[in-house]
Amino acid sequence: xxxxxxxxxxxxxxxxxxxxxxxxxxxxxxxxxxxxxxxxxxxxxxxxxxxxxxxxxxxxxxxxxxxxxxxxxxxxxxxxxxxxxxxxxxxxxxxxxxxxxxxxxxxxxxxxxxxxxxxxxxxxxxxxxxxxxxxxxxxxxxxxxxxxxxxxxxxxxxxxxxxxxxxxxxxxxxxxxxxxxxxxxxxxxxxxxxxxxxxxxxxxxxxxxxxxxxxxxxxxxxxxxxxxxxxxxxxxxxxxxxxxxxxxxxxxxxxxxxxxxxxxxxxxxxxxxxxxxxxxxxxxxxxxxxxxxxxxxxxxxxx
Amino acid sequence: xxxxxxxxxxxxxxxxxxxxxxxxxxxxxxxxxxxxxxxxxxxxxxxxxxxxxxxxxxxxxxxxxxxxxxxxxxxxxxxxxxxxxxxxxxxxxxxxxxxxxxxxxxxxxxxxxxxxxxxxxxxxxxxxxxxxxxxxxxxxxxxxxxxxxxxxxxxxxxxxxxxxxxxxxxxxxxxxxxxxxxxxxxxxxxxxxxxxxxxxxxxxxxxxxxxxxxxxxxxxxxxxxxxxxxxxxxxxxxxxxxxxxxxxxxxxxxxxxxxxxxxxxxxxxxxxxxxxxxxxxxxxxxxxxxxxxxxxxxxxxxxxxxxxxxxxxxxxxxxxxxxxxxxxxxxxxxxxxxxx
Numbered sequence: 001x002x003x004x005x006x007x008x009x010x011x012x013x014x015x016x017x018x019x020x021x022x023x024x025x026x027x028x029x030x031x032x033x034x035x036x037x038x039x040x041x042x043x044x045x046x047x048x049x050x051x052x053x054x055x056x057x058x059x060x061x062x063x064x065x066x067x068x069x070x071x072x073x074x075x076x077x078x079x080x081x082x083x084x085x086x087x088x089x090x091x092x093x094x095x096x097x098x099x100x101x102x103x104x105x106x107x108x109x110x111x112x113x114x115x116x117x118x119x120x121x122x123x124x125x126x127x128x129x130x131x132x133x134x135x136x137x138x139x140x141x142x143x144x145x146x147x148x149x150x151x152x153x154x155x156x157x158x159x160x161x162x163x164x165x166x167x168x169x170x171x172x173x174x175x176x177x178x179x180x181x182x183x184x185x186x187x188x189x190x191x192x193x194x195x196x197x198x199x200x201x202x203x204x205x206x207x208x209x210x211x212x213x214x215x216x217x218x219x220x221x222x223x224x225x226x227x228x229x230x231x232x233x234x235x236x237x238x239x240x241x242x243x244x245x246x247x248x249x250x251x252x253x254x255x256x257x258x259x260x261x262x263x264x265x266x267x268x269x270x271x272x273x274x275x276x277x278x279x280x281x282x283x284x285x286x287x288x289x290x291x292x293x294x295x296x297x298x299x300x301x302x303x
Numbered sequence: 304x305x306x307x308x309x310x311x312x313x314x315x316x317x318x319x320x321x322x323x324x325x326x327x328x329x330x331x332x333x334x335x336x337x338x339x340x341x342x343x344x345x346x347x348x349x350x351x352x353x354x355x356x357x358x359x360x361x362x363x364x365x366x367x368x369x370x371x372x373x374x375x376x377x378x379x380x381x382x383x384x385x386x387x388x389x390x391x392x393x394x395x396x397x398x399x400x401x402x403x404x405x406x407x408x409x410x411x412x413x414x415x416x417x418x419x420x421x422x423x424x425x426x427x428x429x430x431x432x433x434x435x436x437x438x439x440x441x442x443x444x445x446x447x448x449x450x451x452x453x454x455x456x457x458x459x460x461x462x463x464x465x466x467x468x469x470x471x472x473x474x475x476x477x478x479x480x481x482x483x484x485x486x487x488x489x490x491x492x493x494x495x496x497x498x499x500x501x502x503x504x505x506x507x508x509x510x511x512x513x514x515x516x517x518x519x520x521x522x523x524x525x526x527x528x529x530x531x532x533x534x535x536x537x538x539x540x541x542x543x544x545x546x547x548x549x550x551x552x553x554x555x556x557x558x559x560x561x562x563x564x565x566x567x568x569x570x571x572x573x574x575x576x577x578x579x580x581x582x583x584x585x586x587x588x589x590x591x592x593x594x595x596x597x598x599x600x601x602x603x604x605x606x607x608x609x610x611x612x613x614x615x616x617x618x619x620x621x622x623x624x625x626x627x628x629x630x631x632x633x634x635x636x637x638x639x640x641x642x643x
Contacts, residue, residue, distance in 0.1 A: 124360075125345055125384050125430060125470075126591065129511060129551055129566075132526045137487070137507040144467045144486045146509075147427065147445050 009134070012112040017120055017134045021142040029145070031121070032152025035214050039221035042109060043229070049105065050226065054233035057180060059094045061234075106222075110215070117214040121150045121158035157214035165216040170205030172223035177201065178238045179230040305597040306350045309369075312595075312602070312610055313344025314629050319357050320610070321371060324597065327612060327625030331371035337361020346386035346432065347593065349394070353411070356394055358383030364396050364406070366415050375415035379404065384430035385472065390454065393420065395440060397429035403442055403450075405457060421457030425450060427468070431513075436475040436494065441482075443469025449482055449490070451497060461497030465490060472513040474521075476535065481521055483510020489523050489531070491538055501538035505531065512553045512593060517575065522561060524550035530563050532578055542578035546571050552593040555601060558617045562601050564590035570601070572619055581619035586611065600624055 019041075020034050027033035043050070066088055074081035089095065122128045128147065135142045150158050155165070177197045208216045231239070304311045310324045317337065321330040335342040335357075342361040349356040354374060355367040360382045366375040380400030387396040394406040394417065402424050406417040426446030434441045439460055440452040445468040451460040467485030474481040475494060483489040487508060491500040508527035515522050520541060521533045526549040532541040548567030555562050560581055563571040570584040588605040595602045601613045612624035 124343070126551075129526065129549065129591070132485075132509050132511075132549065135508075137527070140466075140486065143509065144447075146485050147468055 008112075012108060013115055013119070014134055014136070016112050016116040017131070018136050018139060018142050020116060020120060021135065021145050021148065022139065024148055025141045025145040029149055030152065031148050031150060031157055031214070032155075032217060035117075035157070035217045036221045038113075039218050040225060043222060043225040046105060047229070050229050051233055054180075054230055056094055058234045059092060063088060063092055063094065110218075113218055114211060114215050117158065117212045120148050121212075121214070123158065152213075152217070155213045157217065158212050160208065160210050161213045161216065162209050165213055165220070166205040166208040169208045169216050169219045169223075170201040172220050172227070173204050174198070174201040175239060176223040176226050176230075178242070179227050179234075181238070304348050304350050305595055305602065310595070310602055310610075310612075311348045311350060311355060312604060313346065313348060313357065314604065314608070314610075315343045316608070316629060317342030317344060317359065317361070318629060319344060319348065319355070319365075319367070319371075320627075320629070322610065322627060324600070324602070324612070327610075327627045329627075333357075333365075333367055333371045333373070335359040335361050335365065336363065336376065341382075345384045345430075349387045349389045351389055354415075356387040356389060356396075358385070358387050358396050358398075360384065362398065364394070364417070366417065375417055377406075377417060381428070384428075384470075385432040388433045388435060390435050393454070395433040395435070397431065397433060397442060399428040399430070401425045401427050401429055401444065401446070403429055403433060403440065403452065403457075405440075405454075423450070423452045423457045423459070430470040432472040434473045434475050434480075439494070441473040441475060441480050441494075443471060443473060443482055443484070445470065447484070449473060449480065449492065449497070451480075451494070463490070463492050463497045463499070467509065470512075471510050474514050474516060476516050476521075479535075481514055481516070481523075483514065483523055483525070485509040487525070487527075489514070489533065489538070503531065503533055503538045503540065505540060505543075508549070511549075511551055515553060515556065517556050520575070522554060524552075524554060524563065526550065528565065528567070530554065530561070530573075530578070544571065544573050544578040544580070548589070551591040552603065555594040555596040557596055557599060557601060557615045560615070560619055562594055562596070562613075562615065564592065564594055564603055566591060568605075570594075570603070570613060570621075572615060572621060574619075582615075582621050584613055584621050584623075 020038055023034035023037045024031050027037055067085060070081055070084045074084060119131050119134060122131060150156055155161055177200055181193050181197060204219060305324050308324045309330060310322045313319050317335040319333045323330060337359060342359050344357060344359055346358040357365040357367065359365065362379050362382050363376050364379055364387060368374055379398040380402050381398040383396060383398050385397045387394050392408045394408060395403065397403045402422050404422050405420045407420045409416045409418050425444035428445040429442060431443040435454060438454045440454050442450050444450065447465050447468055449463045449465060449469055453460055465484035465486060466488060469482060469484045471483050478494050479500060480492040480494050487504060487506040489503040489510060493500055506525040506527050508525055510523060511526050512524055516535060519535045521535050523531045523533060528546045528548055528550060530544040530550060534541055546563060546565035546567055548565045550563060550565055552564040559575050560572050561575050565571060566589040568585060568587050568589055570586060570590060571580060572582040573580050586605050588607040590603055590605050592604040599615055601615060604610050608629045610627045613621050614624045615621045
């Protein structure tokens with residue numbers, strides 16, 4: 001057990017503490033900015049994984065109509081449906097579990113960051129003594145930066161904030177979920193999606209009430225960076241649709257267009273699917289065209 | 304602090320204990336008024352002929368009679384980590400708000416009353432105990448500065464910027480101020496002007512606690528686990544003694560030896576001349592307190608909530624005199640089978 005702790009400290013806690021303290025001295029002795037800078041670096045390092053995840057989701061979106069068709073065609077043979085689904089994923093080069101990669105990578109970062117924040121911002125003098133053994137002697141800047149100012153925008157980064165940060169974490173995570181939500185192939189998956197859309201933000205919002213504000217800052221910054229990356233890779237429509245900056249349904253053209261390349265049958269539950277909206281993306285060439293036509297008409301109407 | 308065969312020592316649980324220095328028996332116990340997890344006593348107690356002055360992590364300064372009765376208590380701006388210092392009718396106490404406060408002891412009969420004469424503010428927490436010499440107070444702050452303050456009116460005489468926080472109390476010897484900082488540098492400053500005289504930058508970690516001096520040598524303990532013996536006038540390294548853990552509390556000189564507490568759980572006894580180890584007392588629990596010595600007996604607290612008395616002979620032999628656990632009322636009998 002001691003060996004595991006030593007490895008954990010050497011590989012995760014040590015670099016994280018020294019990195020955060022170094023960023024603190026670079027960012028004008030501001031620990032809030034240090035955490036935001038740390039988040040951007042972490043997300044930058046994870047960028048290839050995140051982009052891969054986004055592309056997978058985009059591909060999954062394109063497969064959505066065909067998945068629906070499989071679900072319908074083999075509605076009475078679940079095993080066959082499952083086989084066909086896997087076959088489709090394989091043919092398209094999509095790994096549905098690949099989307100979970102960045103989330104699993106984040107777990108040790110969350111735990112490490114939680115421990116690092118508590119060590120960097122100790123409550124008692126003896127804990128400050130404990131911090132000294134984590135700082136690299138060959139990095140004089142970090143030793144000179146202690147003690148760390150624990151306030152940022154009026155928040156104490158070492159203690160939980162019960163009101164503002166849980167809301168910000170919840171809202172940013174909801175937006176992130178909205179941006180990265182997997183396209184639903186059937187109503188069951190759609191209800192799972194809907195549950196995840198609300199469960200994750202509520203859960204993390206609740207966590208925030210008992211974790212240090214510094215960790216909440218990481219979650220917020222990480223969500224914002226994630227939203228930006230996702231927006232550039234797969235488009236901003238899920239969010240833009242929310243604020244009604246574009247006509248609903250436009251965001252689904254991409255899916256509908258991709259789906260139009262495949263001969264599909266019309267599905268009865270399309271109207272309930274988040275990714276297809278009211279107008280488009282029925283997995284049908286004609287309906288897809290219809291969706292585009294209606295969009296154009298909508299534009300003309302505005303003129 | 305030992306006075307008249309009574310050991311006064313504070314605990315992490317916020318109790319000030321008066322123990323018989325010879326037997327380890329409890330004479331009395333005073334529990335600070337703050338919440339249980341906020342009332343640790345980190346600071347050494349200041350003792351005068353008729354009162355004790357205690358600073359608590361609950362942010363209060365307490366005045367107790369030598370029998371343990373509360374005479375006065377007052378709130379400060381922040382938690383107290385460095386100990387109070389009594390100079391004449393003034394009590395100096397620093398706190399975590401960054402203030403150094405000088406209290407006038409106005410009345411002692413029928414009731415004690417302390418009124419602040421002046422307050423000197425620094426830019427961060429002050430966890431070092433004030434040192435006083437020639438009408439000047441010297442203090443280190445976590446704002447990276449060492450300050451010299453006029454004792455009579457609290458005005459700043461000079462400040463010296465170090466490269467890190469300062470929790471160690473300055474040591475004033477023969478017109479010079481000696482203090483180590485978190486940048487791993489030990490500084491010698493001119494007491495009158497604050498000008499740097501020499502610096503020693505051989506440590507790999509912070510200086511947390513104060514150094515001690517003997518004749519022409521300065522002994523500076525560091526959190527890198529080493530005790531550095533430096534020439535007082537030049538800062539030249541004479542020898543280094545290695546322990547196996549950070550040195551959080553200050554050492555004491557016993558006969559011609561130095562006893563060094565270490566967080567490795569051992570009390571190291573070394574020769575003053577060259578730092579060679581004479582004996583090691585393995586307590587088995589981290590020792591983080593500054594040592595107190597009286598008549599060849601060294602007193603200290605360990606992490607297992609024990610207070611121990613170790614007798615050291617002039618030949619460097621040591622034996623456990625008594626051990627008192629703060630969660631028991633009676634000291635354990637002597638001659639137990641311990642490696643100390």
